[in-house]
Amino acid sequence: MKTVAALLLALTSSAPLSALADNLHTPARRAPELPTSERAEVETLLDRELQQAVESEPLLPGQKKVVITTTLNPGNREMLIDLGRDAVPATAGAASERQCHFLMTEAISILKDAVRIDGYTCTYGGKDIFYYHPDLPATTPAADTTKEERQDGPPVVVMVSAGHGYFYNGVSRQWETRRPLMNGMREDFVTPYFARDVAADLINKSHMSVAKARTNEATIHAPSNQPWWRMSARTWLESQYPDNPEIWNSLNNDNDPDGHEDDDIRARPLFANHVNASYSLHIHTNGSTNTSIRGTLGFYQRDRQDDARFVARMLCSMKETIQAHPFYRNWSVDLQPRYGNYGELRLTDPSKRAALIEVGFHSNAQDATALKSEAFRTAAAAGMAKGIRLYHEGKNCETFKIDSIPDVIGSVNTPFSYLISYSGNPTYPVKVYSQPVSCPSGWSCSRFHRTVNSPTRSPITQEINCSSNNVGQSGTFRYKRWLVDADGVSTAPFEQTYTCNAAM
Ligand SMILES: [Zn+2]
Structure with missing residues (x-):
């Protein structure tokens, strides 16, 4: 059998991931099973690959340089990605999360099928980002109590959040998005369709209430001259909750080019808390420099084990509904929920469940085609909605x-x-x-x-x-x-x- 290091060497050269995975007749090895000598080799490889990846992107404001040191932690199947003391960005927010998620996705694409790692944490000179930029906690779950409650108890509310969208850059005075146009799609403008379809399934098939962080309305948002459905949650929620700036303007950062994007990330869980949502679903598509990596991944906030079970239910249901479609029988859904540290998840009331689903990779041409197709979307949305229902009903995901x-x-x-x-x-x-x-x-x-x-x-x-x-x-x-x-x-x-x- 190949050693893990040899496999990784092969993986990081040119062979397609799936072909190698097929050749590996053993299940993914957990980090604890990795001998120390091999672990050191794998870490060296990861350092090199992630360093290369991070250098393909511009530095963030405040970063002098990034020096990657990775550590595989055998105890809890965690991987630490240290970016070095000189990599502390000017702020903790959307940009640093995007960079960390980018590095994590690269690591997943390298380790996939060879070493099982469940969680990823980015540090800067060995310290969490909040050591340098203390996190503003979520203020109040100031739940909206004006809604009338039905005789049979309050309705179950699911907050459905389509990733990203246009936000205002107060410095350039432009309406901007931060996701690339790849394979004919932009994540910001694909996720609202998924959110719409998940919402319809939750309402029609599961009889739950839905609160959407973005809208599907096609009328024009005059200041940007874009349809409303393209606007971020920050902009939409401002129009819906003008008297609750603590939801959509929770940071004092109007002079930061990423300020509204940082507000946008926080607006989603703060909105979920405001409407007292029992469940939150954050829908994204993924990008990687490795254009061969494909499929669905699911994330939860670290240390929230109930959320891990919630995400697991959703991934399992997505595998069932997506693979039921003859065209997507081989669609890959990674059933293992992974944890990270995401503003979208972290600020959610810890007594409520939250999941972040990366439906597919817009950096892969076939995935992008699926992400844009109605058949795939319908199947994936059905799985997300079903996972929420199963979790709510206390049921497991089992074969029909x-x-x-x-x-x-x-x-x-x-x-x-x-x-x-x-x-x-x-x-x-x-x-x-x-x-x-x-x-x-x-x-x-x-x-x-x-x-x-x-x-x-x-x-x-x-x-x-x-x-x-x-x-x-x-x-x-x-x-x-x-x-x-x-x-x-x-x-x-x-x-x-x-x-x-x-x-x-
Ligand atoms: Zn995203």
């Missing part, structure tokens, strides 16, 4: 399958029932498909489906009706049956035999 359909015997011209036992947590309505496998002579059999509208615990009861005008006619039938849920997730077919005896 038929466990049994017992054979039955009944009488001609008298309807009789049969049972379909299933496992999994399908989204209703569920369709029951039936297709004849064998049909006795003298009878006509055809393919058909019936719809079960309300959520039904296993087993589902269905009816058979053999109708015949021929006195004394009996028959034994074999059908294959399968279930398809509202998200397009299908069970494997299951065969059943039933007999209709001639009426006495």
Whole structure:
């Protein structure tokens, strides 16, 4: 077997990631299993690769130089990325988070399938960024109590946040975005479509309330002359909550070119706290200098284990709904939630759940095509919404399958029932498909489906009706049956035999 270091060397040369992963017939190794000597080699490699990556980007305001030193921490499967004392940026906010996330994504693309690391932390001369720039805590969960509560308890609110969007740069006096146009898409203007579709699923299929941090309205925001749906949460929430600047203008930074972007990041969790959202979902797309890396990743705020479970539920459900689509059967969803330190997550009321989903890589051409396609978006949105529902209902993510359909015997011209036992947590309505496998002579059999509208615990009861005008006619039938849920997730077919005896 290849050593981890040899594998990483190969990975960082030119071979495509997926091909190498296929050759590695062992599961990803956890850092604790990595011998010390190999760990040192891997760290040296990471230092070199991340140094190269960070030098491909401009320094942030305040940074003199960046010198990368990585440490794989065996105890907690964590990776520390130290940028050096001279890399302390002028402020802690959107720009430093973007740089840290960029380095983390590079590390993930290098370590993927070789070494399992669950969490990433950026430090500066060994210290957290908040050592230099103390974090302003979230002020008040000043929850909005004006909403009327229904008889059956308050509605469950989900805050759905589409990443980024136009914000105002008070220094250049321009409306700006910070994400690149890559493979024909810009993250800022793709995420609102995902947010719209997740919101629709949460409302229609899960009967939850949704509060969106950005809008999908197409009317024009006059100052920028852009449609409202392109504006950041900071700008949108200012228009919706003019009397609550503590949500959208929580920092005193109007003279910083990134000031409103920093406010924007904070506005999302502060808005979630304001509307008392039980769950928050932050939707992003990912970028990497390694254009071969693909697929879905999920993040939570470090030390929040309930959030890890919440993210895990969402990733597992996304794998189910995305791979249910024939075109995306091989779409990669990394089921392991990873932790980091994100303003979007950190400021969320810790008693509430928050997830950050990187749906795919806009830096990869095939992923970008999927991110722009309605079929992919529908499937991915269904998975995110389902993950939230499963977590809320205390259910696990398990494979949707038929466990049994017992054979039955009944009488001609008298309807009789049969049972379909299933496992999994399908989204209703569920369709029951039936297709004849064998049909006795003298009878006509055809393919058909019936719809079960309300959520039904296993087993589902269905009816058979053999109708015949021929006195004394009996028959034994074999059908294959399968279930398809509202998200397009299908069970494997299951065969059943039933007999209709001639009426006495
Ligand atoms: Zn993003």
